[in-house]
Amino acid sequence: MEGEYMLLDLDNVGFRELYRLLIHDNIGARKFIQSHDDEGLNGTFIRRFMIFISIVIICVFRLISGLMNGFGRFIEFSLNLWSHYDSFIMLVLNTLRGKKVELCRDSPNFTSVIGLTDTRLELDDEITRDDPKYISSLAIMAAKTAYENKARIKKIVEDHWKMEYVGFYNCSNAFETKQLSENKHPTQAFMFVDKTGDHDLICISFRGTSPFSADDWCTDLDFSWYRLTGIGKVHMGFMKALGLQKNTSWPKEIEEHIRNDDDDGGETYAYYKIRQDLRQKLDENPTARFIVTGHSLGGALAVLFPAILRYHKQFKLLKRLAGVYTFGQPRVGDDEFCRFMENLLGAQRYFRFVYGNDIVPRIPFDDSDLMFKHFGYCYYFNSFYKGQVTKEEPNKNYFSTSSIGPMYLNAIFEVVRSAVLPYAFGRKYKEGMLLIGIRLFGLIFPGLSAHCPQDYVNLTRLGSPDTFNMFQDE
Numbered sequence: 001m002e003g004e005y006m007l008l009d010l011d012n013v014g015f016r017e018l019y020r021l022l023i024h025d026n027i028g029a030r031k032f033i034q035s036h037d038d039e040g041l042n043g044t045f046i047r048r049f050m051i052f053i054s055i056v057i058i059c060v061f062r063l064i065s066g067l068m069n070g071f072g073r074f075i076e077f078s079l080n081l082w083s084h085y086d087s088f089i090m091l092v093l094n095t096l097r098g099k100k101v102e103l104c105r106d107s108p109n110f111t112s113v114i115g116l117t118d119t120r121l122e123l124d125d126e127i128t129r130d131d132p133k134y135i136s137s138l139a140i141m142a143a144k145t146a147y148e149n150k151a152r153i154k155k156i157v158e159d160h161w162k163m164e165y166v167g168f169y170n171c172s173n174a175f176e177t178k179q180l181s182e183n184k185h186p187t188q189a190f191m192f193v194d195k196t197g198d199h200d201l202i203c204i205s206f207r208g209t210s211p212f213s214a215d216d217w218c219t220d221l222d223f224s225w226y227r228l229t230g231i232g233k234v235h236m237g238f239m240k241a242l243g244l245q246k247n248t249s250w251p252k253e254i255e256e257h258i259r260n261d262d263d264d265g266g267e268t269y270a271y272y273k274i275r276q277d278l279r280q281k282l283d284e285n286p287t288a289r290f291i292v293t294g295h296s297l298g299g300a301l302a303v304l305f306p307a308i309l310r311y312h313k314q315f316k317l318l319k320r321l322a323g324v325y326t327f328g329q330p331r332v333g334d335d336e337f338c339r340f341m342e343n344l345l346g347a348q349r350y351f352r353f354v355y356g357n358d359i360v361p362r363i364p365f366d367d368s369d370l371m372f373k374h375f376g377y378c379y380y381f382n383s384f385y386k387g388q389v390t391k392e393e394p395n396k397n398y399f400s401t402s403s404i405g406p407m408y409l410n411a412i413f414e415v416v417r418s419a420v421l422p423y424a425f426g427r428k429y430k431e432g433m434l435l436i437g438i439r440l441f442g443l444i445f446p447g448l449s450a451h452c453p454q455d456y457v458n459l460t461r462l463g464s465p466d467t468f469n470m471f472q473d474e
Contacts, residue, residue, distance in 0.1 A: 003249065004227035006041060007034040007236060010062070013055060021048055050365075054221045061221075065214030072113065072212025077103055079116050079434065108155040113211055114147035117435045118454040120428060121160045124461050129197045132468040135291065136351065137460040138194065139325035142205035143295035144453040146190060157192045166191040166202075167277055171270040173215075175240045186215040187241045187270045187301070191277060193288070200288035201322065202281050204274055204305070208296030208328075220297055220330065223364060225371070228311055232336030233371055235364075238300045242308065243269030252312045270301070271308055275317070282320055289322040295453055296360055299329030299352075303341065310344050323349045327456040328360045331372035338375030350376045354393040355455045356383050356414075357407050357447035362398040381459040383410055383417065387467040398447065407446035414449065415439050425462065 012032040021030050027048060028041030032055075035041045043051070061068070080103055103110060111119070120141075127137050145156050150168040157165040171187040188207040193200050209216040224236030226244070236244075245251060254272055282288055294302040302324050309318055324345060329352055333341075341350070352374065354361045364372040374392060381387045395403040418439055422430040431439075435454055442449035449455075 003229065004036045004233070005034075005225065005236070006036075007224045007226075008032060008051075008055065008058075008222060009034050010055065010058060013059065018052060018055065021052055027051070051223055054223050058218045058221050061214040061217050068212045068214050072210075073105075075212070076105075076110075076113050076116075079113065080110055083111065083116065083119075106149050106151055108149075108151040110149060110152060112147045112149070113434075114144065114208075114453065115152075116432070117438065117452050118144060118457060119432060120457065121156055123161055127461065132465050133460055133463065135201075135323065136325060136353070136468065137457075138201075138203065139205075139291060139293035140295070140327050140353075140453065140456045140460050142190075142192070142203050143208070143293045143298055143325075143327055144457065146188065146205040146207040146294065146298055147210065150190075153190050157190075161192075161194075164193040164195060166193060166281060169268070169270055169273055171243070171273065172267040173240050174244065174246050174267075174269070185268075186213070186219070187243075189270055189274060189298075189301070191274065191281075193281065200285050202278065202288055202290035204278065204290060204292045204302075206270075206292075206294035206298035206301040206305075208294060208298035216297060225334075228307075231307060231311060231333075231340045232338070233334040234304070234307075234337055235300065235330075235332050235372065238297070238304055238332060241270070241297070242301050242304050243271035245269075250308060250311060271305060274305070275309070275314070278317065282317065289320050291323045291325060292321070293325040293327075294329070295327045295456065296329070296451065299326030300332050302326050303329065303332050303350075306344065307337075307341060310340075318344075321345075321349060323351060325351045325353070327353045327453070328355070328358050328451050330360050331364050331366065331374055333373070334371040335373055338373045341375045345376065347377060351379055352376060353379045353381070353456060353459065355381050355459055356450040357395070357398075357410060358450040358455075359398050359447040360451050361393055362396055365397045366392075381455075381463060383413055385455075385459045385462040387459065387463050408443070411439070411442045411446040411449075414442065421458075429458065 006027070009032050017031050021027070022045075025042045026039070027033055027043045028035040028038040123141055124137055127133050145153055148156070150170070153168055154165045157163050167190065169189045170185045171189070172185050173187060176186070189205060191202065191204050193202050209220055219237040219241050222237030222240070225233045226236050226239055226249070227233045228250070245254065254269070278290060282290070292302040292305050294300070303326060306318060306321055306324060361374070366373055378390045378393045379387060380390050380393050415436070418431045418436055431454065435449070435452060438452060439449045
């Protein structure tokens with residue numbers, strides 16, 4: 001690999017080398033770290049300790065990836081059965097009677113665990129196309145829907161939203177390992193077209209971190225980095241997921257072995273395949289524009305997509321970019337990357353939403369030892385769904401002694417609010433038992449339930465239109 005980089009090679013990790021990482025300044029000398037400068041790549045103890053912790057956690061995920069995948073499938077099948085029978089009692093009775101329901105993970109009626117935490121499928125009919133909240137509301141629904149399977153996404157887009165479904169992308173990672181084999185193609189996204197306005201709006205939505213996917217968690221926790229010339233240092237895990245190539249970095253064009261929809265063979269990479277289809281859709285309609293969105297990991301990929309377009313000097317495509325909308329997005333790059341993205345997108349084309357104590361936007365930590373930063377404005381909403389525009393979310397690194405008390409009080413409030421919302425705003429704000437259970441767990445680990453898409457959907461619907469007008473004027 002050319003240029004400046006630091007890459008974790010976990011196949012060569014050993015206890016002795018991990019111990020040496022902690023006691024020696026020279027990071028590049030470790031056998032499990034590949035870099036552009038093996039002798040000169042150094043780091044403070046805090047930085048080395050954070051890399052050490054991330055490697056240990058990644059190794060644990062690699063060991064239990066099969067168990068996580070099996071447990072996740074069991075949970076999803078159980079919850080889908082429960083949902084089919086409308087109640088747990090009916091599920092037990094029908095099971096005892098020997099009645100069986102055939103459930104297929106690829107069925108349009110099979111819902112992901114993320115979808116089961118927020119079962120709303122319809123767009124808010126009270127938010128019209130000329131409403132300042134419209135695109136943000138559409139973007140979070142697309143980001144939430146990205147967690148579903150291909151058939152279900154197609155059904156939601158066509159039957160519930162009455163929009164044009166373009167395609168689903170089940171993409172490869174050039175750095176995949178045999179240990180993480182539960183998903184041969186770990187990056188997913190989809191594209192659709194909203195034709196309700198005076199011009200077509202193409203939406204690209206990247207899937208975020210699936211709760212039971214070891215692949216996704218390892219992507220998030222991989223603190224490797226790669227420096228793109230003129231752009232800055234970028235989180236390696238996110239670049240791998242988008243389509244970074246092993247020996248050639250980001251070639252402008254690649255030869256892909258693109259699969260048929262029902263074929264598990266071949267390779268296709270998210271950035272290249274989505275760019276190809278986006279070009280075609282924009283060529284078909286000269287007035288169309290596009291947005292990119294995603295929740296969690298999906299938000300990081302949504303940020304990187306236009307960055308790589310600019311790296312490849314795709315000015316014709318970038319002129320048609322209406323905005324990047326991210327929800328609960330982690331930090332992606334260093335100061336140089338942040339300055340590059342601010343120049344590229346400006347305040348009018350980048351909208352980073354953060355709800356309450358959501359922990360994910362607050363990692364990787366922003367300090368002198370770790371280089372990752374946020375850029376642009378943060379559109380922060382508290383637990384009353386009241387928004388404000390800030391340079392950074394409150395308590396930006398999550399762990400703060402002064403914030404412990406307020407975070408626990410807020411977690412208690414969110415549990416109480418679950419019971420109040422449907423009475424205040426209608427049944428479409430009723431929270432199911434799964435989400436209530438997650439909120440109860442949030443009493444132990446504040447900020448966990450705050451990452452669920454439910455609150456991001458709510459803030460785009462219940463937030464004041466004046467607040468969103470303020471966003472557009474920034």
